[in-house]
Amino acid sequence: LPHLLHGERATARKGLTSDVPVAWDGDGIEFIDQRALPREFVVLKARNVDDVVDAIATLGVRGAPAIGVFGAYGCALAAQQLGGTELERAFARIREARPTAVNLAWAVDRVRARADGDYLTEARTIHDEQVEMDRLLGESAIELFPSTGNVLTHCNTGPLATAGGGTALGAIVAAYRSGKSIAVFACETRPLLQGARLTMYELGQAGVPATLIVDSAAAITMRRKDIQLVIVGADRIARNGDVANKIGTYTHAIAAAYHGIPFYVAAPRSTFDFSLESGDAIPIEERRPEEVRIAEGDAVYNPAFDVTPGRLVTAFITEYGIIRPPYFESIPDLETRPNFLAAKRH
Amino acid sequence: LPHLLHGERATARKGLTSDVPVAWDGDGIEFIDQRALPREFVVLKARNVDDVVDAIATLGVRGAPAIGVFGAYGCALAAQQLGGTELERAFARIREARPTAVNLAWAVDRVRARADGDYLTEARTIHDEQVEMDRLLGESAIELFPSTGNVLTHCNTGPLATAGGGTALGAIVAAYRSGKSIAVFACETRPLLQGARLTMYELGQAGVPATLIVDSAAAITMRRKDIQLVIVGADRIARNGDVANKIGTYTHAIAAAYHGIPFYVAAPRSTFDFSLESGDAIPIEERRPEEVRIAEGDAVYNPAFDVTPGRLVTAFITEYGIIRPPYFESIPDLETRPNFLAAKRH
Numbered sequence: 001l002p003h004l005l006h007g008e009r010a011t012a013r014k015g016l017t018s019d020v021p022v023a024w025d026g027d028g029i030e031f032i033d034q035r036a037l038p039r040e041f042v043v044l045k046a047r048n049v050d051d052v053v054d055a056i057a058t059l060g061v062r063g064a065p066a067i068g069v070f071g072a073y074g075c076a077l078a079a080q081q082l083g084g085t086e087l088e089r090a091f092a093r094i095r096e097a098r099p100t101a102v103n104l105a106w107a108v109d110r111v112r113a114r115a116d117g118d119y120l121t122e123a124r125t126i127h128d129e130q131v132e133m134d135r136l137l138g139e140s141a142i143e144l145f146p147s148t149g150n151v152l153t154h155c156n157t158g159p160l161a162t163a164g165g166g167t168a169l170g171a172i173v174a175a176y177r178s179g180k181s182i183a184v185f186a187c188e189t190r191p192l193l194q195g196a197r198l199t200m201y202e203l204g205q206a207g208v209p210a211t212l213i214v215d216s217a218a219a220i221t222m223r224r225k226d227i228q229l230v231i232v233g234a235d236r237i238a239r240n241g242d243v244a245n246k247i248g249t250y251t252h253a254i255a256a257a258y259h260g261i262p263f264y265v266a267a268p269r270s271t272f273d274f275s276l277e278s279g280d281a282i283p284i285e286e287r288r289p290e291e292v293r294i295a296e297g298d299a300v301y302n303p304a305f306d307v308t309p310g311r312l313v314t315a316f317i318t319e320y321g322i323i324r325p326p327y328f329e330s331i332p333d334l335e336t337r338p339n340f341l342a343a344k345r346h
Numbered sequence: 347l348p349h350l351l352h353g354e355r356a357t358a359r360k361g362l363t364s365d366v367p368v369a370w371d372g373d374g375i376e377f378i379d380q381r382a383l384p385r386e387f388v389v390l391k392a393r394n395v396d397d398v399v400d401a402i403a404t405l406g407v408r409g410a411p412a413i414g415v416f417g418a419y420g421c422a423l424a425a426q427q428l429g430g431t432e433l434e435r436a437f438a439r440i441r442e443a444r445p446t447a448v449n450l451a452w453a454v455d456r457v458r459a460r461a462d463g464d465y466l467t468e469a470r471t472i473h474d475e476q477v478e479m480d481r482l483l484g485e486s487a488i489e490l491f492p493s494t495g496n497v498l499t500h501c502n503t504g505p506l507a508t509a510g511g512g513t514a515l516g517a518i519v520a521a522y523r524s525g526k527s528i529a530v531f532a533c534e535t536r537p538l539l540q541g542a543r544l545t546m547y548e549l550g551q552a553g554v555p556a557t558l559i560v561d562s563a564a565a566i567t568m569r570r571k572d573i574q575l576v577i578v579g580a581d582r583i584a585r586n587g588d589v590a591n592k593i594g595t596y597t598h599a600i601a602a603a604y605h606g607i608p609f610y611v612a613a614p615r616s617t618f619d620f621s622l623e624s625g626d627a628i629p630i631e632e633r634r635p636e637e638v639r640i641a642e643g644d645a646v647y648n649p650a651f652d653v654t655p656g657r658l659v660t661a662f663i664t665e666y667g668i669i670r671p672p673y674f675e676s677i678p679d680l681e682t683r684p685n686f687l688a689a690k691r692h
Contacts, residue, residue, distance in 0.1 A: 216594030
């Protein structure tokens with residue numbers, strides 16, 4: 001297993017649970033190795049920049065917000081051990097460990113910009129803000145859940161993905177902990193199976209009843225299994241409510257509309273791209289054919305995500321509350337709200 | 347590999363191509379081993395009843411019509427080697443090699459009922475009829491295909507599945523061979539990946555351009571890849587046009603309707619259950635959780651098929667031509683047509 005090659009198995013892992021998959025511990029960063037889940041619960045400790053870059057690049061830590069938090073701590077770790085041009089090089093290496101993860105570059109830049117050089121405090125602030133955002137988002141969501149019934153979700157949007165409580169999965173867990181008697185149908189999420197591997201694990205940890213289905217069973221599940229709502233996360237949201245998210249989201253949104261089931265997207269304000277008029281402009285990233293094909297040489301179309309039209313989204317769940325249609329009014333309004341997290345910092 | 351344990355690798359396999367996956371050869375039955383595809387093209391020869399039962403039970407031969415043809419030849423093979431109660435026991439063993447395959451029991455009963463005991467002739471007739479049905483079905487379908495464009499299909503419905511030309515896949519190949527410039531997007535078909543393993547292989551053999559996608563990419567593919575029609579097979583069709591078919595069919599039908607894309611079901615008349623008023627009465631067979639889950643103990647809902655409402659089906663393609671709505675008229679009408687295959691036999 002690759003997790004044995006880099007980092008070190010942590011023996012004492014005080015406070016590190018599946019709710020807190022990333023934690024600073026004085027001279028390194030402990031993290032839950034997502035490559036080993038669900039077969040094994042392994043906590044590793046990144047002790048230097050090589051460990052940090054490796055964990056990010058090989059998906060030991062994945063999920064855009066979680067990578068941001070981990071990368072921020074990585075910068076603090078680098079600053080303990082390096083200086084001058086070596087430190088600048090370390091910042092650059094961490095920043096580029098996964099080029100497409102927007103949160104990572106943002107977090108590294110924010111830490112580096114800290115005027116007094118107290119990088120650890122900045123990293124802790126980024127982490128605290130993430131936890132707070134996820135908590136508020138989860139609280140906003142509770143009212144949308146029925147007191148009893150089933151919900152359907154796709155991919156992984158829990159603590160492992162954000163290093164906080166999670167977005168869509170955080171909302172489900174918040175609703176469950178508020179006393180609602182809900183059970184989850186989790187789509188396995190081909191080709192990389194984040195639902196089967198990580199979401200089922202996290203729901204088990206949280207004690208929420210969960211049942212795994214193949215992605216294409218979503219429609220019959222909606223019809224026969226009393227699904228009350230569908231809830232997913234997002235990678236990027238346009239000004240008109242169009243949502244780029246993990247491949248399969250669009251299919252589920254269409255099936256939810258057909259069955260008259262509410263379809264919710266849980267995402268912090270930072271996921272909204274207010275400069276983007278619609279989802280039409282979002283390029284569909286394609287990944288390697290090897291993720292899907294069995295016979296070598298077979299042609300594969302392997303889009304990493306799809307774009308769901310805003311008209312199929314019942315509402316967005318954010319740390320600022322529920323955002324409802326018409327989105328051409330409510331999403332620009334969201335942009336104008338004062339940043340209470342920044343306000344807290346001062 | 348299990349295919350090395352039973353049967354024998356055939357050296358001479360005259361005439362046995364992927365268009366003819368099952369063939370009688372005098373003292374045994376040659377067949378393409380579907381367990382080895384697509385990694386290896388292996389032809390095995392079943393030399394006795396044990397080989398026949400093993401090939402059916404372990405999916406060396408799969409697809410309801412193909413199993414029927416293979417089982418019929420199996421009875422002829424048994425009759426060469428056995429007599430009396432031994433032969434009766436062999437018939438029973440073959441008949442029960444896969445209890446849920448309706449065609450198998452039907453074919454064994456038909457061979458056994460042959461008054462003059464010429465079982466081989468009866469098996470050949472069953473096979474010939476299957477080939478003829480598939481050919482006529484494919485011919486019916488050609489007019490529905492555009493002269494150029496892409497089509498989407500699900501699961502495997504080609505020669506391997508029927509021992510003839512196939513149903514939905516046979517229709518695609520017939521359209522392609524008639525000169526239409528079409529290309530196929532094939533859904534991988536979780537959990538057992540018949541699309542990725544068998545459909546991609548068969549399209550490659552037939553020379554039809556094919557691209558593999560994960561099942562949940564169907565909607566974005568319909569939106570972005572110029573899909574002109576969706577075509578699938580069926581396990582059972584009710585009097586109102588409701589269709590039981592491989593899990594995922596219902597999801598694709600909803601997405602096709604959302605995108606205004608025609609959704610066709612290709613199936614011979616024998617797939618219509620004229621005694622069934624609607625699909626509501628069809629029980630949803632659930633298969634083993636091990637086909638889907640990664641972590642032991644995880645709960646799984648693993649329906650083997652789903653039911654698509656007749657109102658989502660643009661038309662049925664049969665050996666009697668195209669059956670269009672309103673189905674409460676056209677399907678009962680289909681029931682009354684004279685059986686031209688039986689007529690040919692006399």
